[in-house]
Amino acid sequence: MMTMTLVLGLGINYAALFHQSVKDLLPYVAVGLVIWSFLSSSISEGGEAFVMAGSLLKQSPLPLPLFIMRCLIRNAINLAHQVVIIAAVLLWFRIFPGPAALWALAGLALMFVNLSWAGLLLAMISTRFRDLPQIVSATLQLVFFLSPIFWKPPAALQGSPLVWANPFYFSIQSVREPLLHGVMPPQTLDFLAPMAVIGWIVTILAYNQTRRRVVHYL
Amino acid sequence: MADITVRDLSLHFPLIGADSQSLKRYLKQVAIGGNLTRTDRSRQKTLTALNRVNLTLGPGDRLGLIGSNGSGKTTLLRCLAGAYAPDEGYVEVNGRVASLLDLSMGIDPSATGLENIRLRGLVAGLSSRQIKAKIDDIAEFSGLGPFLAMPMKTYSSGMQARVAFATSTSVEAEILLMDEWIAVGDADFRHQAQARLTSLVEQAHILIIASHDPNMIRSLCNKVMRMDHGCASEVVGVDEMDELMARPAPGSTL
Numbered sequence: 259m260m261t262m263t264l265v266l267g268l269g270i271n272y273a274a275l276f277h278q279s280v281k282d283l284l285p286y287v288a289v290g291l292v293i294w295s296f297l298s299s300s301i302s303e304g305g306e307a308f309v310m311a312g313s314l315l316k317q318s319p320l321p322l323p324l325f326i327m328r329c330l331i332r333n334a335i336n337l338a339h340q341v342v343i344i345a346a347v348l349l350w351f352r353i354f355p356g357p358a359a360l361w362a363l364a365g366l367a368l369m370f371v372n373l374s375w376a377g378l379l380l381a382m383i384s385t386r387f388r389d390l391p392q393i394v395s396a397t398l399q400l401v402f403f404l405s406p407i408f409w410k411p412p413a414a415l416q417g418s419p420l421v422w423a424n425p426f427y428f429s430i431q432s433v434r435e436p437l438l439h440g441v442m443p444p445q446t447l448d449f450l451a452p453m454a455v456i457g458w459i460v461t462i463l464a465y466n467q468t469r470r471r472v473v474h475y476l
Numbered sequence: 477m478a479d480i481t482v483r484d485l486s487l488h489f490p491l492i493g494a495d496s497q498s499l500k501r502y503l504k505q506v507a508i509g510g511n512l513t514r515t516d517r518s519r520q521k522t523l524t525a526l527n528r529v530n531l532t533l534g535p536g537d538r539l540g541l542i543g544s545n546g547s548g549k550t551t552l553l554r555c556l557a558g559a560y561a562p563d564e565g566y567v568e569v570n571g572r573v574a575s576l577l578d579l580s581m582g583i584d585p586s587a588t589g590l591e592n593i594r595l596r597g598l599v600a601g602l603s604s605r606q607i608k609a610k611i612d613d614i615a616e617f618s619g620l621g622p623f624l625a626m627p628m629k630t631y632s633s634g635m636q637a638r639v640a641f642a643t644s645t646s647v648e649a650e651i652l653l654m655d656e657w658i659a660v661g662d663a664d665f666r667h668q669a670q671a672r673l674t675s676l677v678e679q680a681h682i683l684i685i686a687s688h689d690p691n692m693i694r695s696l697c698n699k700v701m702r703m704d705h706g707c708a709s710e711v712v713g714v715d716e717m718d719e720l721m722a723r724p725a726p727g728s729t730l
Contacts, residue, residue: 314599317577319558386492387499470561474489 304377365432478571540693574649
């Protein structure tokens with residue numbers, strides 16, 4: 259619901275402010291905001307997953323990653339509800355990208371892989387440093403305004419790292435572009451796939467080091 | 477067959493004060509310079525929660541853990557439940573474990589009573605089909621009737637305890653770990669609970685219970701072990717409990 263009012267508000271307002279057509283901007287904003295709300299709540303809730311599950315972790319042998327999966331699946335269910343917004347906007351503006359839109363599923367899958375290592379890593383650090391979740395949510399707020407989520411990057415920004423080295427922007431693009439234009443921009447995959455591999459390696463190393471300690475810190 | 481083997485189990489906890497739980501402060505210290513950080517590192521204290529604990533139990537053993545507060549009884553139970561991995565030594569537990577350590581474990585306050593029963597059942601390792609088969613029993617035992625369709629946060633603490641207790645005790649376990657006999661609910665429910673726990677204890681192959689009440693240990697257990705500052709005495713028969721208490725504490729001989 260909140261996402262829908264945001265989509266309409268931002269989509270129509272910014273179209274007027276930036277002198278862009280609503281038909282152009284609103285679908286862009288709709289997909290951007292829906293995916294962003296999935297991304298940001300997965301990260302912030304994932305980071306708190308172990309602290310929240312403290313009483314369970316302290317008396318059962320349940321594996322730690324289970325709680326990250328639980329959080330991601332909960333957010334994926336939320337996302338599935340919000341997909342209605344995207345579908346409605348696409349229908350309204352008669353945007354039919356054809357079968358290439360299925361690339362969006364690949365984008366989502368890659369996002370899931372990246373979110374799971376990020377959540378696991380943040381959750382481990384958050385049990386030791388309890389102020390991390392606040393730092394994360396403040397950072398996410400900043401990222402939201404700095405990233406091309408509800409505005410299109412103007413030509414002047416093309417060289418900025420906000421555009422060419424922004425995992426949040428790339429993650430959103432990997433779903434948005436297939437849906438709106440029926441293409442998967444290759445540079446998003448070139449960025450996100452190595453990030454998934456490196457992220458998982460780092461996380462697995464960190465996990466092996468701290469897995470036993472996490473319960474002690476709770 | 478259920479059995480438990482614990483050999484030279486030690487567990488060390490890092491002690492973290494509230495002021496060192498801040499990443500901001502930690503980074504500031506690192507930025508300020510090596511000296512400060514180094515002294516701070518060396519001040520990192522650890523607590524030896526368990527110190528070379530040995531324990532062997534087989535079917536039919538009912539062990540009572542006694543010892544003052546903070547002597548490591550609950551920590552040992554959590555180790556046996558698989559929550560804490562040993563720092564040194566070795567723990568082997570064969571058999572299905574049910575732990576009744578904390579009745580509020582894994583409760584989602586905004587979910588209804590029935591949903592929480594299902595959730596707790598899944599956590600305890602039941603399949604959804606097994607839960608479906610048991611859920612009527614559990615609901616009936618909790619005695620909450622129509623209230624089970626309400627969110628848990630609207631329950632009184634006694635009602636919450638009823639749901640948690642009814643669910644936790646519905647799992648057939650070979651090894652039962654219990655922390656204190658938790659007094660739950662009104663007189664009526666307490667009576668029911670007593671009966672249920674007694675039958676659970678009879679079913680289980682191994683029982684380990686931590687308690688401060690000697691009478692309860694006499695009525696439930698056939699063996700006792702005393703803990704003190706993370707050290708454990710040897711396991712003796714329950715008839716020698718008074719003698720065990722009179723001896724110097726196991727930790728003081730070191």
